[in-house]
Amino acid sequence: MTFDALGIASTGMTVNRKWIDAVSDNLSNLNTVRPMDEEAFRAKYIIATAAGYPTQTEGTRVAGVELGTAEGRVVYEPDHPMANEDGYVRYPEIDMSSQMTQLIMAQRAYQANAAVVERARSTYEQALTIGRS
Template sequence: MTTFGAIGIASTGLTVNRKWLDAVSDNLANVNTVRPTDEEAFQARYVIAQAAGGPRDTAGTQVAGIELGSAEGRLVYEPDHPLADEGGYVRYPDIDLSSQMSQLIMAQRGYQASTAVVERARATYEQALSIGRN
């Protein structure tokens, strides 16, 4: 693998982890989004990643798609809420805060690892150029 190949593969990791961070941040921002019971709850977003290229080609990773969580959400009894139905219920998204925080940490670490690979490959390339100049 060439230095540029390493940078290209690491950049695919950066892209996937950035999209994962975006999805988790959307989920965290909407964890307390309230809807009336006659509407769908906010649907959590989950990034589906897969290997890029063919079965023998190691070209990094890519986003295969985005899956949405349950639109049913969870019903919470809050009779004083302005959106509550006649029974006193409102609809919240079915998002587990602790799971989302764990996902956030994993996505951040993956992004940091890919960034480190890019930096090391860049340093290797610069060293190779300086050797060529001497």
Template sequence: MTTFGAIGIASTGMTVSRKWLDAVSDNLANINTVRGTDEDAFQARYVVATAVGYPENGQGVQVAGIELGSAEGRMVFEPDHPLADAGGYVKYPEIDMSSQMTQMIMAQRGYQANAAVVDRAKATYEAALQIGRS
């Protein structure tokens, strides 16, 4: 693999990690979004990634799509809420904060690891240029 190939593959990983972080931030921002019981709850976003050119000549990863979580939500008894139905219930999204925080850490680590690969490849390329100048 060439130095530029490593940078290209690492950049695809950074892109997927960034999209993953975007989805997690959307989910966390809407974890307390309340809806009436006659409406759909906020649907969590989940990034689906796929390998590009695997196994012949791996070229990185890409976002294959975004899957949405359940629109059913969870019913919570809050009779004083302005959106509460006649029985006093409102609908919250089915989003688990601990799961989202775990995903956020994994996405951050993935981004950092790919950024480190880009830095190392750049340093290798610069060292090769210095050798060529000597």
């Protein structure tokens, strides 16, 4: 049971880490400008699923990465060096407040899984101590 808890919590930590990485990448590219003849930076969204679903549950895993729209936000900035002849450039379609909310959720989920790992480790150590007596 203790080893199951360690394994399941560690899969959750892996998913949470990838979620944090994706959000960090999205936030760092929030103001990335592209010319109109190129795609905008595409935000990354992690798709998580139960590992072993539907026959059994073995924690979680990343099932894939969904990308945001390539069209992005078209902004009129005629003075921008990448602007087309009509004065437009592309920005990614990323909402900073939504990304910050996602970041907080991923961090808290990671912390919760880390706490489970710590408790399981402590329980395992206690079991070894009892076995020595």
